Amino acid sequence: MEQSDESLYGASEADFFRKRAESWDKRDLQKFDLMLKYCEDSTRLVDVGCGWGKFLEIASKQVDEVWGVDESIEMTKGIEQNCPRAQVVICRADNLDLPSGYFDIAVTSQMLHEVKLFGTRDELYRSLSEIRRILVSGGKYLLVDHLDAGDGNVDVFLPSEKVKLLQEFESKFKYYRAKHNVMAGDIIRISKRTLQDFLSKDIFLNSPMESLEMNETHNVFTRGEVEDCLAAVGMRIEDWIEFMDVTDDLINKDGRFISGKPWMRKFLCVAARED
Ligand SMILES: C[S@@+](CC[C@H](N)C(=O)[O-])C[C@H]1O[C@@H](n2cnc3c(N)ncnc32)[C@H](O)[C@@H]1O
Structure with a gap:
């Protein structure tokens, strides 16, 4: 399949991510552990914006059928070695080349903020509508992304x-x-x-x-905004978990808070397709 001309990640960006992933620690993998807990009874999973397929590899140990979607061919290189069972589709989130009502779980992990920040509002809604379309009735959508830290x-x-x-x-x-x-x-x-x-x-x-x-920020979504976007496309939030304490990021830089309360900088939203 053809690589999209508008793809954000080329060969050097993909290479950087792959090398960084080699030295990932427990904290980097925390989001995948959280996501995995919601995949227990799933049989067909799709990861939209799967990158090099780390979550597909993890999920394939407990889910029968795993699919990965990404707009960048470069980012998906290596999936066939790391996760031979995965089916990989190159397309954009707002026009998924996938069957309707097929998956019981769809995930986007740190992908949707790129649609929001580099695309249009329309594209954001089309991407969410596409995710709803490919889910079975009652199927789950796991959205992991960057939380807005807020004012102050x-x-x-x-x-x-x-x-x-x-x-x-x-x-x-x-x-x-x-x-x-x-x-x-x-x-x-x-x-x-x-x-x-x-x-x-x-x-x-x-x-x-x-x-x-x-050219992009990691202060992206508020809970209210996620609720509104999902409600607009017919998905209902079932669970909301905030994780990745900035205190730990500060400690990694030998820093500490003097005044002000710490916060979490990522979220996992669990939503279900409503009919
Ligand atoms: C920051 S990486 C995240 C990779 C992986 N999901 C993770 O959590 O580590 C974002 C991925 O989303 C893909 N992506 C960005 N916008 C996309 C879009 N509109 N449609 C499909 N894939 C997209 C990028 O090519 C990239 O592989």
Whole structure:
């Protein structure tokens, strides 16, 4: 099948992701563990925006039939080795080349924010409608993505070398103007959104992913927005789990909160197709 011309990920981006995945730790895999819990009774699963198929590999140990969809051929390279049972389809989420009413579970893991940020509002709704179309009646949709940190500032301690990294991030980030203020010594005041973007994006600095990542934010969905979008296409939320504490991201940078409450930066939404 032909690669979509508009695909966000080419060969160098795909290569970066694959190499990074080789050193994933428990925290990186947490989202897949959470998703897997909802796949217990499933027989036909599709992962839309499956990338290199890590979740397909994990899910195929307990689900009979696994399908992966991605717009990028480059990202899907290697699935046939890692998960030989997976059927791979190259197409875009808003025009799924898949049968209607076939799957009892559909997942999107960190894919939908790309549709929202790089596509149109229409495309977002079409993608969700397509996911509903391919589900059996009562079938489940697992949506994992980035939570919006919300308004407000926090004060944090960051060692000076990490403040330098933050300055580099702020000078390169294009999605909005990111700027911290120095309070005293190594204590800075920073908006929750900028802190979240910095803590989850510094790994992409000076990598093939830099340009893409500096032009999108990881403050994407609120629960209310997800509820509205899903209701509009005929899906009902059954469960909502927030995970990935920013405190751990700060600790990884030898930092800590001085004032302000920590928060979770990702969510898993479990929805069901309504008829
Ligand atoms: C950030 S990666 C996430 C990969 C994997 N699901 C994970 O959780 O690690 C996003 C993936 O979604 C794919 N993608 C982005 N927009 C898409 C679209 N509109 N239709 C299909 N795939 C898309 C990208 O090619 C990429 O492989």
